[in-house]
Amino acid sequence: MTASPDHNHLVSAEAIGVDIAALAALTEPDRPWTRRSFTPMFDRGRDWLRAAFAGAGLTTGIDAAGNLIGRRAGSGAGCGTILLGSHTDTVPDGGRFDGVAGVAAALEVVRALDRAGVVLRHDLAVVDFLAEEVSGFGVSCIGSRAMAGIMPADWLERRWQDRSLAEAIAAVGGMPEALGRPLSAPLAGPLRAFLELHIEQGTILESEGTAIGLVRAIAGITRIEIIVEGRPDHAGTTPMDGRNDALVSAAPLVEAVRHEAARPREGRHFTGTVGEFEVFPNAANVIPGRVRLLIDARAERRSDMEAFIAWAKALAAGVPGASARVISDNPPVPMDADLLAVLAEAADAAGVSHRPLTSGAGHDAAHVARLGPAAMVFVPSRGGRSHCPEEWTEIDQIADGAEAIARAVIELDRR
Structure with a gap:
């Protein structure tokens, strides 16, 4: 990619904002913003997202772990998949951006590539991981751990609200009996790259006035x-x-x-x-x-x-x-150095300032990294606030991160 900044951005901040607002509206009454996994409100969010995926031309499916995945077929048979996304479940009385920003940004990357007429050789997929936050079953990152084949088998026996985790996964469309090994369906071919956008949940980017952070490791x-x-x-x-x-x-x-x-x-x-x-x-x-x-x-x-x-x-x-x-x-999980280099080049080309960061919080990317190269992009959090109603990130800031990811996807597909 050229090193000279090109400010003709591919992604639409307005479209990202519309998606985030739509999911924010799906919250437990008088509890902004609460959409916990394995609840009727989470199911409503999934229904909305499934329709949004279809509206963007994605073929949708649920894998055995209960992850919702939308796939855009590539032109090259057997090239594998570039995966984007995060999660849409929240903590109780949590924020409207944690996880959701990453899914909305990924969805807009797909639409942006369509608008630009970009045909990829690789499949491009967007994932909403199941239960990244601590669920009623007392465990977290259920979908990404199960996708990577590392979710403890005894977790399936955990109980909450008169049902087991296995029953809850089945209720969202998963197949708990198939867990215990790395998953690929409904992805096509090997995982070539996973990119996750997330809010920083800290103050470094805001205090420095830096647009995005490129996460070098998850602590x-x-x-x-x-x-x-x-x-x-x-x-x-x-x-x-x-x-x-x-x-x-x-x-x-x-x-x-x-x-x-x-x-x-x-x-x-x-x-x-x-x-x-x-x-x-x-x-x-x-x-x-x-x-x-x-x-x-x-x-x-x-x-x-x-x-x-x-x-x-x-x-x-x-x-x-x-x-x-x-x-x-x-142990800590380092992010893929080659992916980080491509993201840095993409950000430079878009005129988006960036710096390396370490994530002190856990993320789905730490588990997906077992399946293939993974990297994360952080966007600023106002006051570092997160997991609370006051959590806030400007939509333009999310769009900066999405722009870097969109350009990185194009370059990764070329390489």
């Missing part, structure tokens, strides 16, 4: 549990110098975690949060006998996480009665 997420054992006694009769108060021992650990997580790591993304803190027996007149902390740590580089795990275990070992254990540990 690994590790959860570390620390238990501090003390001795419960009467709060009014036990002398102050004769206590074994678990809370007094545990309280400094919270600040220690924050201090260690904030230590400079040469620009590499790292966060650490004590997100759960439980005191037992949690009674006003009882000296705390036990405290539980759960640390959520996220790292762009695996070596940083391994060092933090060792630090947390050493921290606990230095506190009488304390112990630490890792209860979940997911």
Whole structure:
């Protein structure tokens, strides 16, 4: 692609805005913006999206995982598929852009290529992944994990509202009995590239005035549990110098975690949060006998996480009665360098400023990356707000990201 900016954009910001507004209107009454997976409101959103896919000339289908996919056939037999998209389910009282922006942008890319008369050799598909957000079944990224063949089999037995997850997947058109291996249908041929647009859910792009972020990695997420054992006694009769108060021992650990997580790591993304803190027996007149902390740590580089795990275990070992254990540990997922380079060239050609970023949140792209090259484009979030009614991204900003993706699709197809 030419390096000189071409400001004759392919995509229509207005069309993206219309789609986002239509889905935003489908929300639980008095709960903006709530469209949780496996609910009637989510089904209504899927019905709308299926019609929108058909209106854009896409052939629609549901794969075994319950993902809704619209396909635009390419001219070259066996070339494989370029996949775009995100998710349309929300958290309770969440935002209207999280996930939805990526699906709306992908849909507009298809229409833009049609308007420009672009014929691709590859199939181009748009996906709405099932249940990216934590569902009523207590798990997330159901559709993308299942597509990649890595969803734990016992998840299908989880229950919510008197039905199993297997029954819920079947109800949206999936085939839970076929899960347990990587899926391809209704895609045609191998996955050549997956591109996902998403709101940043942070403040970097807005604060710098940069149009889009090219995500170099999705941070690994590790959860570390620390238990501090003390001795419960009467709060009014036990002398102050004769206590074994678990809370007094545990309280400094919270600040220690924050201090260690904030230590400079040469620009590499790292966060650490004590997100759960439980005191037992949690009674006003009882000296705390036990405290539980759960640390959520996220790292762009695996070596940083391994060092933090060792630090947390050493921290606990230095506190009488304390112990630490890792209860979940997911490595970081780097995005494909070649796709990122193509996206950068596409953004330059469109006159769209960009910078590298790391995603501190999990996304479907982390799981799809097991099937083929994957990359993400972030667009700014006002004030970094997300998962709340105040979440906001300007439609023109979403269009900037969609423009980069549209041009990248053309270049990827050529290559």
